[in-house]
Amino acid sequence: MRIGKRQITAAEVARRAGVSQPTVSLILTRNPKARVARETRERVLRIAAEIGYRPNRLAQALVARRSFAIGVIVPGFDNPFYAQVLSGAEKVAAEEGYAVLLCEMGALDVLQHLNALRDRQIDGVILAGIAASTLPAAVLDDLNVVLINQPSTRFASVGGDSLKAGMMAAAHLLGLGHRRVAFIGPANSIPAFRFRERGFVQGLRAAGVLMPGELVVRAGASVAGGIVAMRRLLALRERPTAVFCANDLVALGAHKACGAAGVLLPRDLSLLGCDDIEMTTLVMPELSTIGLPQRELGARAVRLLLSQIEEGPRETPPAQVLPPKLVVRGSTGPAPAGIGAP
Amino acid sequence: MRIGKRQITAAEVARRAGVSQPTVSLILTRNPKARVARETRERVLRIAAEIGYRPNRLAQALVARRSFAIGVIVPGFDNPFYAQVLSGAEKVAAEEGYAVLLCEMGALDVLQHLNALRDRQIDGVILAGIAASTLPAAVLDDLNVVLINQPSTRFASVGGDSLKAGMMAAAHLLGLGHRRVAFIGPANSIPAFRFRERGFVQGLRAAGVLMPGELVVRAGASVAGGIVAMRRLLALRERPTAVFCANDLVALGAHKACGAAGVLLPRDLSLLGCDDIEMTTLVMPELSTIGLPQRELGARAVRLLLSQIEEGPRETPPAQVLPPKLVVRGSTGPAPAGIGAP
DNA sequence: TCGGCGTGCCAATACCTATTATCACGTCAG
DNA sequence: CTGACGTGATAATAGGTATTGGCACGCCGA
Numbered sequence: 001m002r003i004g005k006r007q008i009t010a011a012e013v014a015r016r017a018g019v020s021q022p023t024v025s026l027i028l029t030r031n032p033k034a035r036v037a038r039e040t041r042e043r044v045l046r047i048a049a050e051i052g053y054r055p056n057r058l059a060q061a062l063v064a065r066r067s068f069a070i071g072v073i074v075p076g077f078d079n080p081f082y083a084q085v086l087s088g089a090e091k092v093a094a095e096e097g098y099a100v101l102l103c104e105m106g107a108l109d110v111l112q113h114l115n116a117l118r119d120r121q122i123d124g125v126i127l128a129g130i131a132a133s134t135l136p137a138a139v140l141d142d143l144n145v146v147l148i149n150q151p152s153t154r155f156a157s158v159g160g161d162s163l164k165a166g167m168m169a170a171a172h173l174l175g176l177g178h179r180r181v182a183f184i185g186p187a188n189s190i191p192a193f194r195f196r197e198r199g200f201v202q203g204l205r206a207a208g209v210l211m212p213g214e215l216v217v218r219a220g221a222s223v224a225g226g227i228v229a230m231r232r233l234l235a236l237r238e239r240p241t242a243v244f245c246a247n248d249l250v251a252l253g254a255h256k257a258c259g260a261a262g263v264l265l266p267r268d269l270s271l272l273g274c275d276d277i278e279m280t281t282l283v284m285p286e287l288s289t290i291g292l293p294q295r296e297l298g299a300r301a302v303r304l305l306l307s308q309i310e311e312g313p314r315e316t317p318p319a320q321v322l323p324p325k326l327v328v329r330g331s332t333g334p335a336p337a338g339i340g341a342p
Numbered sequence: 343m344r345i346g347k348r349q350i351t352a353a354e355v356a357r358r359a360g361v362s363q364p365t366v367s368l369i370l371t372r373n374p375k376a377r378v379a380r381e382t383r384e385r386v387l388r389i390a391a392e393i394g395y396r397p398n399r400l401a402q403a404l405v406a407r408r409s410f411a412i413g414v415i416v417p418g419f420d421n422p423f424y425a426q427v428l429s430g431a432e433k434v435a436a437e438e439g440y441a442v443l444l445c446e447m448g449a450l451d452v453l454q455h456l457n458a459l460r461d462r463q464i465d466g467v468i469l470a471g472i473a474a475s476t477l478p479a480a481v482l483d484d485l486n487v488v489l490i491n492q493p494s495t496r497f498a499s500v501g502g503d504s505l506k507a508g509m510m511a512a513a514h515l516l517g518l519g520h521r522r523v524a525f526i527g528p529a530n531s532i533p534a535f536r537f538r539e540r541g542f543v544q545g546l547r548a549a550g551v552l553m554p555g556e557l558v559v560r561a562g563a564s565v566a567g568g569i570v571a572m573r574r575l576l577a578l579r580e581r582p583t584a585v586f587c588a589n590d591l592v593a594l595g596a597h598k599a600c601g602a603a604g605v606l607l608p609r610d611l612s613l614l615g616c617d618d619i620e621m622t623t624l625v626m627p628e629l630s631t632i633g634l635p636q637r638e639l640g641a642r643a644v645r646l647l648l649s650q651i652e653e654g655p656r657e658t659p660p661a662q663v664l665p666p667k668l669v670v671r672g673s674t675g676p677a678p679a680g681i682g683a684p
Numbered sequence: 685t686c687g688g689c690g691t692g693c694c695a696a697t698a699c700c701t702a703t704t705a706t707c708a709c710g711t712c713a714g
Numbered sequence: 715c716t717g718a719c720g721t722g723a724t725a726a727t728a729g730g731t732a733t734t735g736g737c738a739c740g741c742c743g744a
Contacts, residue, residue, distance in 0.1 A: 007407075009700060020724050025702055037722060057461045058409060059700035061400050062729050065349075069443075069462075077429045078620070083419035087446055094449040099462060101411075102444045104429055107436040119399045120411075120441060223624065252624050259626045278420070279621055282565065282594050284601045351730060362694050367732055377692060401730035404699045 069099040071117040088298030160292035165324040166199020177335035178242035182215035185246030226253020248273035266333030285330025411441040413459040430640030492533040502634035507666035508541020519677035520584035524557035527588030568595020584612035608675030627672025
């Protein structure tokens with residue numbers, strides 16, 4: 001097998017250069033307080049380059065007692081939101097010389113993943129779409145953690161301003177004249193969804209608009225969930241004129257259900273998503289949505305984590321909140337005249 | 343910082359159990375030829391469990407000269423195809439106790455990623471969507487490699503039968519009566535696309551149908567590419583009655599261009615994709631496509647890689663070819679009567 | 685009584701790098 | 715001439731685990 005082939009070690013470089021292994025180490029680590037004769041340094045560097053010496057990062061990690069690797073745990077890639085987050089995260093990590101260990105919920109649960117990561121002396125963990133509050137308190141104690149899209153007093157976090165996103169959704173729909181509006185979202189779920197809902201409700205209430213219970217539909221945060229939920233809404237005696245969905249996947253499901261039921265967007269119904277994933281522009285009409293910078297979330301999460309790793313944790317964990325952005329496309333429009341007026 | 347906290351070592355377990363560290367190691371590794379008194383074994387196991395000893399996998403890796411980790415290199419997550427592949431791969435890897443190091447093209451190129459992986463003593467690499475033939479021959483020499491979706495004589499591979507996929511596409515469209523058919527796909531690209539095109543052309547030719555140059559449109563393997571390409575086709579004096587796209591993303595772009603141009607699928611045009619990604623069911627009409635089991639590809643790639651790692655490479659690298667599956671949805675239909683007939 | 689053998693454990697070492705303390709050597713000032 | 719000091723390298727060691735060879739002990743048969 002191709003494993004176990006003797007690798008080129010610092011000792012080998014040392015042997016060929018006629019110096020000791022620590023000298024090679026000294027030179028390669030460019031330690032400023034290392035005093036090495038210019039001639040020796042050059043010889044060692046030359047030989048190292050010649051025979052293609054590359055330090056074994058595992059051995060380095062053993063000495064440093066850390067691995068220069070981070071873990072990213074996500075619920076699943078079904079949701080392109082996390083794919084984008086991951087992409088942004090990987091980019092920054094790679095640039096900084098860190099490896100990204102990928103963990104998806106499924107084969108292993110969060111705790112098992114965390115243990116596996118710990119065994120590999122991981123430097124830190126990013127939790128995306130996983131409610132940290134549902135985990136036993138102790139399992140995250142000795143880890144550097146950054147949460148994505150869930151504020152926390154214990155851990156650093158980055159996320160979109162979900163409350164504001166909900167309020168922007170309300171403002172947008174109210175501005176179009178909608179008064180009978182609905183919400184589709186998961187029941188007990190990660191905080192982001194709860195805040196989106198709360199913001200939406202608050203925004204409506206501030207304008208004196210209430211959502212009766214029949215207009216709040218619980219559904220899984222997926223396309224399938226959106227389909228089912230929208231069917232329920234369309235079956236109502238009095239339909240809403242606008243629907244805000246907890247995320248774009250749900251909205252796309254709702255979109256599809258509308259298409260199947262012959263409901264014309266945005267004439268018959270306005271539909272608003274949240275996240276602004278790429279797929280929103282695939283459907284016709286394109287989905288209006290409250291946009292969050294997904295790649296940026298991933299990128300910032302990594303930067304935050306690395307600063308925590310390299311400089312130690314702050315006394316109060318930093319929380320970066322990125323502003324959502326209303327993206328008006330084709331699925332939202334003015335409310336039908338005469339409907340919803342008192 | 344939270345790093346550097348003294349970890350619980352085998353030596354610590356040994357101290358408490360009144361034995362030596364190697365004895366702990368012997369017991370924990372369950373080496374069958376290890377002769378250890380039952381009473382000692384139980385005491386050690388008990389204490390290890392009590393103080394929560396977990397072996398340092400980095401140290402294990404240093405001894406074993408391998409890391410029990412694999413790398414997966416993909417072009418990008420923009421394409422949900424790779425997200426699915428990755429998901430299947432991670433699942434199997436996690437079950438088998440291997441870590442997955444994620445590498446996306448972008449910040450680093452393939453060679454840099456490979457070097458970074460090598461430095462971490464990676465056990466093997468999965469290349470998805472990256473033409474191995476474009477890499478310098480030597481860089482993969484000392485690695486266990488499995489390619490996804492590109493046959494090779496040097497490396498193990500798993501993939502859909504792209505040639506057959508193309509032929510199935512041809513058969514499907516021909517069977518619906520189409521004679522003036524077009525193809526949209528990238529020019530110089532990874533082998534899978536070339537084979538799909540070749541199979542398609544062969545399937546057509548076998549039925550006596552030729553594609554004039556104007557009906558073969560080159561475009562990036564993306565939604566944007568599909569849009570541009572379909573516009574070109576729709577601008578033709580004599581439009582095709584059916585279009586086969588190199589992958590679903592392209593097809594979805596084409597789908598959208600049709601919608602924008604008022605071309606009604608499948609009445610005015612039949613549209614066929616390839617891969618069967620999830621988004622195909624989002625659009626209306628849903629996209630017909632030639633399906634490939636993406637998660638299965640990832641899962642099998644890992645299994646192949648692990649067998650290669652643990653049992654050594656075969657003399658002739660195994661190539662698993664999975665059969666494509668025609669998935670008829672709403673975007674393909676009978677050719678308009680009277681068109682394309684001789 | 686002694687050789688032989690089986691049992692149960694351990695010392696030594698390998699894996700590879702980075703760090704710390706130290707040493708040898710030469711120079712220069714006093 | 716000697717002591718102090720600066721320079722350039724090395725020896726020793728840490729980091730945590732797995733493996734190999736071997737040691738000590740007790741028992742049995744000769």
